[in-house]
Amino acid sequence: MKVEELIKNIDCLEVVGTLNRKASGIEFDSRKVEKDSVFVAQRGVHVDGHNFIIPAIGKGAGTIVCEEIPSERVSGVTYVKVENSNSVLGKLASAFYRFPSSKMKVVGATGTNGKTSIATLLFKLFRKLGYNVGLISTISYKINEAEETASHTTPDALKIQKLMTGMVDAGCEFCFMEVSSHAIHQQRISGIEFAGGIFTNITHDHLDYHKTFAGYIKAKKAFFDGLLPNAFAITNADDKNGLVMLQNTSAKKVSYSVGRMADFRCKVLESHFDGMLLNMDGHEIWTRFVGRFNASNLLAVYATAISLEQSTEEVLTEISNLQPVAGRFETIRSTDGKLAIVDYAHTPDALKNVLQAISEIRSRNEQVITVVGAGGDRDKTKRPEMTQEATLASDKVILTSDNPRTENPSDIIKDMEAGIEAQYKNKVLSIENRKEAIKTAVMIAQPGDIILIAGKGHENYQEINGVKHHFDDKEVVKEFFGIED
Template identity: 75%
Template sequence: MKLEHLLENIEVAGKIGSVDREIKGIEFDSRKVEQDFAFVAQRGVHVDGHKFINKAIEMGASVVVCEEIPAEIPAEITFVEVADSNQVLGELASAFYDFPSKKMKVVGVTGTNGKTSIATLLHKLFLLQGYNVGLISTISYKINEHEETASHTTPNALKIQKLLAEMVSEGCGFCFMEVSSHAIHQKRIAGIEFAGGIFTNITHDHLDYHKTFAEYIKAKKSFFDELSGDAFAITNIDDKNGLVMLQNTKATKLTYSNRAMADYRCKVIESHFDGMLLNLDSQEIWTRFVGLFNASNLLAVYATAVELGQDKDEVLAVISNLHPVQGRFETIRSLDGKYAVVDYAHTPDALKNVLAAITEIRTRNEQVITVVGAGGDRDKIKRPEMAREALLASDKVILTSDNPRTENPVEILKDMEAGVEPKYKNKVVTIESRRDAIKTAAMLAQPGDIILIAGKGHENYQEINGVKHHFDDLEEIKNCFGIED
């Protein structure tokens, strides 16, 4: 594709060299540049791509897009100066792949918790209704049933546009994608024309990156600020910041709630370990999901499907047959009647919600044993809060390692122990080995007791010192229960 065509809708501060060039690819990683590629020099969190311009040229780049043109430039190379190369990377990639988001309806889901469940369930719902549909989520990227394991919650701008183009070529009319705060802030979603956006909730998380809660909220809100007047914005008003998301959006504003008057409403009528009965939009349906947070997720799924033109009764019928997402309140029962719940809850609010769901079901004649940790190289503020939330709704708590990454797991556990008040000391134990912690919970449990294993959910690895070792919470508890797949 000609460079001049790629630049047609992009604001350029300056150009040196010819734009009458054929571009065979775009890349931001100098190591992956090939002959006649355009190299986009991004200023990243840890690395400045401008330092690798010469390397990209050596690899074959004929065009360099950057925020600052070097003092010395080869005569045969075209340089394009832009104000924000992060923004321009997405816009260039969109143009290179012929604007795929304009050829389908892309819906973004953002919030601290619930993104994966909502996006994945929407993908499944539309698939069951006979549509070709794509998914970009924490767990995987899907085109219909074809699946690719995900590397990030929201991939880089090049990967996103390539995925969207592949979806279009496979006839997809819809794509549902998780939109993380990192992706918003780093402009990874630039160049995407969203048909709609969903806000789930916002609680303290990722403050290692955003530094303040106000900046975290600002990042989420900016996603809705950028939606067009042709799009819709659906927000959860059970969250105190739900309406904040809609303040400056040009999109059609819609609300959903389990507690208040809203455009879309839901109420839990009955709750059991194998599911719950809901009054959803004035219709009673049985679902295989458990917990108020899941009722909220299903309501968001329903509202989005209806706003995308689906028949209400058909949507309700499909929702009643949906299954929970992998690693989200996955339940298993031992032969002697012990229960285990494996859940991805890795924030204080998510842990609180899962334990609240268990509390709704339990009879008080059993004990709840929670196994929980906290990730390394991440927001340290939430570590004592995780321990505190676990203790408030559990009879016994085992603090253990999660993904320590490059941190010392013992130090992470000390941070968690800081959240243990003296009155709770007798019901908490710290076991660094996650495998031993799960084994201990299984040994302590009696028939009827409920074990919650929180934090990793669908993840099948444990990251220690930069190395991912195979580890699966569900596998571990099945081994403890003597259950074979």
């Protein structure tokens, strides 16, 4: 492909050099540049790509896309000045890979909680409906049954376009993806033509990055503002910011709700630890999911499938056959009747939702023992709030380590301890070692008691000082339950 063709839909502020030259590939990492690559100099959160223009040229880059053309230019190199390199990267990648998102229907799910469940369940549902489907999620990137472990909730713009090209080559008609607030703000989704977007909810999270809750909302809303008129925008009417998301969208507006009037409605008729009976859009179905929050997620899946013109009867049948996503309210029973629930809940609202689901089912003759931590190098303000939610709805709470990353685990736990109200101090233990914390919960639990282990869910590692050590909550629970896989 020639550079001239590559940038024909890009607003260029200035061009120095010829555009009649080869573009062998696109890179934003100077270490990956090859001969005739187009190097895009991005201004990142920690690193400015403009500082790597010379190394990129040294590796063979023939074209430099940047926000500021260097005063000292290298002869024979083409420089293209743009207003925003982050936005341009996705558009260039889309053009280079022949616009893969336009060749299938791409639906993005965004929100604080529920993104992974909804995107993954849509993938599973549409596979059951007989389609070739792609998935981009926190857990993995999938093209039908081929799977790659995910590195980010939403990967970089280049990776997204490469993944979508693979999906198109495999005959995928649909792609379901998680869209994080970081990805929206950093414009990693630039260049994607979305057929629809889903808003789940917005609660306290990522303030370490967005600084204010208003900034966090603004980032989420930008996704819907960018949808085209031929797309659909599905929002959760039970969230107070649900309708805010759709204020300025050009897309077709659709709402869903478990508690109020909406285009798509659902009601929980019965709740048990092995599933729920739901009235979904006027039809009764049994599902293997637990909790009102999961009823909301399933309703979003249903609303999306109907918006994608699928058969109501087939969709409801297959939803009743779906299994919960890994690490989301996964239950493990011991031989003596203890119940452990492993869940990814790592925000105050997610923890509250899981504990509420337990409260709605429990008999009150048993204890709820919650093991919970908080991640290091992340939003510190939510740490005491996590503790408050745990102490309000549990009989015993064990504060422990999550992924401390580069922080001292004891400092994180101290931040969490600040959320213990005086009347709850006698029900809280702090055990830094996560394995010991889970062991203690199992030891103090009596037959019939419920142990919630929150925060890591599907993760099979614990990140300490930049190193990921193998650690799987489910494996640890089974070990202390005496269950062999």
